[in-house]
Amino acid sequence: MSTAPKSTGMSGSATPPLVLGAASQGPAPAGKPKFETRGMGFFYGSHQALTEINLLIPEKAVTALIGPSGCGKSTYLRSLNRMNDIIDGTRVTGSVLLDGEDIYAPDVDVVALRKRVGMVFQKSTPFPKSIFDNVAFGPRIGGLNKLSELKDLVEHCLKQAALWNEVKDRLRDSAMALSGGQQQRLCIARALATNPEVLLMDEPASALDPASTARIEDLIFELKQNYTIVIVTHNMQQAARISEFTGFFCLGRLVEVGQTKQMFTNPAEKETEDYITGRFG
Amino acid sequence: MSTPHDAYARSLRRRHLQAAAFGWVCSLATWFSVIILAVLLIAVTYRSVGWISWDFLTRFDSYRPQKAGIFAGLMGSFWLIGLTALFCVPVGVGAAIYLEEYAKPNWLTRVIQLNVSNLAGIPSIVFGMLGFTAFVRMFGLAQQQYILWLGFTHVKFTVPFGRSVISGALTLTLLSLPVVIIASQEALRSVPPSIRHAAYALGATKWQTIRAQVLPAALPGILTGVILALSRALGETAPLAVLGAATYITFAPGKKGLLQAPFDPFTAMPLQIYNWVDEIDRKFQNVAAAGIVVLLVALLLMNGSAIYIRHHFQKKIRW
Numbered sequence: 153m154s155t156a157p158k159s160t161g162m163s164g165s166a167t168p169p170l171v172l173g174a175a176s177q178g179p180a181p182a183g184k185p186k187f188e189t190r191g192m193g194f195f196y197g198s199h200q201a202l203t204e205i206n207l208l209i210p211e212k213a214v215t216a217l218i219g220p221s222g223c224g225k226s227t228y229l230r231s232l233n234r235m236n237d238i239i240d241g242t243r244v245t246g247s248v249l250l251d252g253e254d255i256y257a258p259d260v261d262v263v264a265l266r267k268r269v270g271m272v273f274q275k276s277t278p279f280p281k282s283i284f285d286n287v288a289f290g291p292r293i294g295g296l297n298k299l300s301e302l303k304d305l306v307e308h309c310l311k312q313a314a315l316w317n318e319v320k321d322r323l324r325d326s327a328m329a330l331s332g333g334q335q336q337r338l339c340i341a342r343a344l345a346t347n348p349e350v351l352l353m354d355e356p357a358s359a360l361d362p363a364s365t366a367r368i369e370d371l372i373f374e375l376k377q378n379y380t381i382v383i384v385t386h387n388m389q390q391a392a393r394i395s396e397f398t399g400f401f402c403l404g405r406l407v408e409v410g411q412t413k414q415m416f417t418n419p420a421e422k423e424t425e426d427y428i429t430g431r432f433g
Numbered sequence: 434m435s436t437p438h439d440a441y442a443r444s445l446r447r448r449h450l451q452a453a454a455f456g457w458v459c460s461l462a463t464w465f466s467v468i469i470l471a472v473l474l475i476a477v478t479y480r481s482v483g484w485i486s487w488d489f490l491t492r493f494d495s496y497r498p499q500k501a502g503i504f505a506g507l508m509g510s511f512w513l514i515g516l517t518a519l520f521c522v523p524v525g526v527g528a529a530i531y532l533e534e535y536a537k538p539n540w541l542t543r544v545i546q547l548n549v550s551n552l553a554g555i556p557s558i559v560f561g562m563l564g565f566t567a568f569v570r571m572f573g574l575a576q577q578q579y580i581l582w583l584g585f586t587h588v589k590f591t592v593p594f595g596r597s598v599i600s601g602a603l604t605l606t607l608l609s610l611p612v613v614i615i616a617s618q619e620a621l622r623s624v625p626p627s628i629r630h631a632a633y634a635l636g637a638t639k640w641q642t643i644r645a646q647v648l649p650a651a652l653p654g655i656l657t658g659v660i661l662a663l664s665r666a667l668g669e670t671a672p673l674a675v676l677g678a679a680t681y682i683t684f685a686p687g688k689k690g691l692l693q694a695p696f697d698p699f700t701a702m703p704l705q706i707y708n709w710v711d712e713i714d715r716k717f718q719n720v721a722a723a724g725i726v727v728l729l730v731a732l733l734l735m736n737g738s739a740i741y742i743r744h745h746f747q748k749k750i751r752w
Contacts, residue, residue: 235634240537267636277631279646289645290635338684339631 166326182303186350186380187232187339192246194227196239205246205406207399214381216391216412218399220427225339225384228401229352232382234262234268246324250350275353276335278342281283283310283319286327286338290346307347312420313341314371333364340371344379351375353383369394388428392416419430440576443639474520480722482554490724494705498716503724506705508685509598509678510731512694513701514667516602522659525604525613526604529655530616533621534643553611560674564604568594569676583692584708590696596677598686599695609662616658620651653746670703680708702728 187209194202202224209215209261217225227236234255237243247254255265265288279286287306295361296302306323310316315337318331327338336356353372357365372381372394385391391398392412399409401424408415408424471619497666528549536542566572571593579590594600614633623648624647632642702724709721 233634235630237631238633263638265636265637266634271634273627273631273634277625277627279628279631279652289632289637293635293637293641293645342631342635412542 160332163258182212185209187382188249188250188252189228190247191288192228192231192244192248194224194231195245196235197241200404202404204211207406207409209380211380211395212376212378214376214383214395215397215399216395217382217384217399217401218386218388218391218427219407221386223401224404225352225399225401227334229354229382229384232270232350232352233271235266235271237262243291244384250396267346267348268344268348269352271344271352272339272343272354272356274358276332276339278330278335278338280326280328282324283327283330284323287342287345290342294346297326306341309345310338312344312375313337314367314374315341331364333367334433335362336360336364336368337371340368340375344375348379350380350382351423355384355386357384365390388416388430400427403426461502476727477722477725480719481726484723485726486721489720490727493685494681494700496714498714498720499645501709501717501720503702503705503727505682505685506700506702506724506749507727507731509682510667510701510703511599512598512668512686512699513605514663516598516695517605517666518659519661520602520606521609521613521662525610526617526655528610528641529617529621530648533618534639535649549611549614553615556671557669558671558675560604560608563607564600564672564674565620568600568603569596586690586692588690588692588696596679596698598697598699599655599663601673601676601678601699601701602695605666605669608669608672611668612665613659613679614660614661617651617655618684620654621647621655624650652741656742656746657739660735660742663676664735664739667732667735668703668728670701670707673701673704674707678704682702702731 164371168364170386183210187207189207189209192202192205193200205228219225224419230236231244231248232250232255236244244256246254250265254260279289281289285305287309288302291302291305296305304334307316310319315334318334319325325427327335328339332414336359339353357368360368369390372383383391383395388433395412397409398412398415400407400415400419400421402423408419408421410420415424416428418427425431445533463569468487489502491504492500494503494507495501512534532542532546532549536545574593576591578589578591581590590597590599628646628650629642632646632721637645679698682698682700686697686699688697706721706728707726709717712720
């Protein structure tokens with residue numbers, strides 16, 4: 153296994169292998185990089201979970217992170233909005249830049265960062281409150297209290313999350329009464345309500361049935377017009393269907409990054425090929 | 434000659450017998466306590482028949498059993514528990530939030546935790562002695578009268594607090610705090626971490642997360658713990674006896690204004706009952722029985738409200 157990730161389709165370049173380098177192989181990714189990770193390492197206490205991660209995440213596109221369980225892809229995702237800070241004894245080395253600014257710099261306000269970088273978890277986590285209060289929570293803690301504005305915003309976000317038609321008559325009902333797929337879309341609506349720039353999704357459809365999964369995937373497809381999306385998934389087909397770019401993690405390293413199409417048809421690394429074709433992992 | 438199949442059939446019969454026997458032992462244990470409680474209730478209620486009346490509830494104590502009433506004890510207990518709740522809830526819940534949400538898991542936190550658990554097991558009479566020294570006497574420091582002007586009225590009180598309602602309430606607060614802290618911690622711990630993470634991920638501060646998500650979710654458990662601790666405090670006799678609460682008193686706290694009530698002398702229902710039981714006149718036994726019924730009804734109302742609150746809030750919260 154190589155220590156530095158190789159970029160698919162990038163021939164003989166000495167520059168750090170980055171997603172954007174794949175431009176010659178296909179349509180150039182829209183816009184500038186949103187996240188830029190340089191030589192990043194991550195530690196749980198003395199255990200190193202991530203080593204030397206170099207990755208560009210392009211703006212307004214879907215980047216999928218794949219890899220076997222325990223490979224560090226979720227850890228990497230959670231480091232993008234500093235959710236790992238909650239766990240005692242974690243440490244980040246190298247740098248993670250959001251719009252060119254290091255999010256681990258000492259003067260960065262984590263609360264403000266998480267407003268910009270929203271997150272949807274694997275297990276849907278609705279608050280034990282009404283559907284309306286769930287979506288309104290983010291704007292409210294941000295200081296928006298005018299009910300008319302909140303109502304408009306909640307409606308807008310529920311529509312964006314393709315949930316509005318199912319819940320518009322029962323916004324005051326408990327969110328816990330929704331089905332699993334509806335709860336997950338509610339969590340997406342809730343994450344959208346803070347008007348984030350980036351949406352991190354940690355296996356958002358892994359606990360859902362195929363129909364709900366399809367809805368979430370359609371939703372992701374819609375959302376990438378306006379948001380930068382990073383999604384961790386165990387589902388190879390899902391990554392192939394919804395993402396423009398894919399990063400393959402293995403044993404705490406980023407083995408390969410590139411355009412999804414390229415990676416799934418002609419991976420540069422043997423490991424990637426073995427994983428994608430189901431020979432391991 | 435027995436085949437393996439016979440052995441299995443025999444062991445199956447034995448295992449079914451064991452299962453049935455265990456069920457019987459457990460139901461016996463339950464019914465034993467239920468019957469004892471029922472006998473107690475019936476005996477007390479039987480003795481109190483004819484002695485409980487509106488007059489009994491509204492009259493002060495008397496040397497004549499027919500004239501004795503529980504009003505002073507009822508009002509004393511009411512003020513005592515009200516003030517105890519006032520002191521106990523913010524301190525107890527605050528301490529629980531600190532220990533669960535803020536404190537780093539180091540040796541100091543462990544020492545505090547261990548001490549809280551140990552305090553919950555200390556006999557109440559010890560708290561009575563502590564309360565006597567700390568609040569009634571204030572370690573024998575200078576006696577001073579204060580007049581507090583509140584803009585529209587004034588409150589007169591002495592420091593130390595003497596044998597007043599506030600001394601009793603502060604003592605019962607010390608007694609109830611460990612239970613309230615432990616119950617609140619349990620309630621906070623039962624809120625799934627995923628709820629906290631979801632709030633953090635939306636850009637909530639720690640305080641916003643606790644106030645808007647964690648506390649409401651933990652509230653039923655916290656309230657249940659608080660009410661159970663308070664109903665235990667309501668029945669406490671020993672610490673109040675040690676404090677030297679009045680045994681014969683013919684006025685209720687708050688006679689000279691509600692704000693003055695915390696600094697009035699007082700008696701409480703369990704203390705009043707204890708004194709009636711001790712009277713030479715046998716008829717006071719019936720007065721005591723009537724007092725016990727009143728105390729039990731008050732306890733039942735408190736526990737009932739605890740169950741109602743838990744039920745009411747938990748309907749909304751399901752993980």
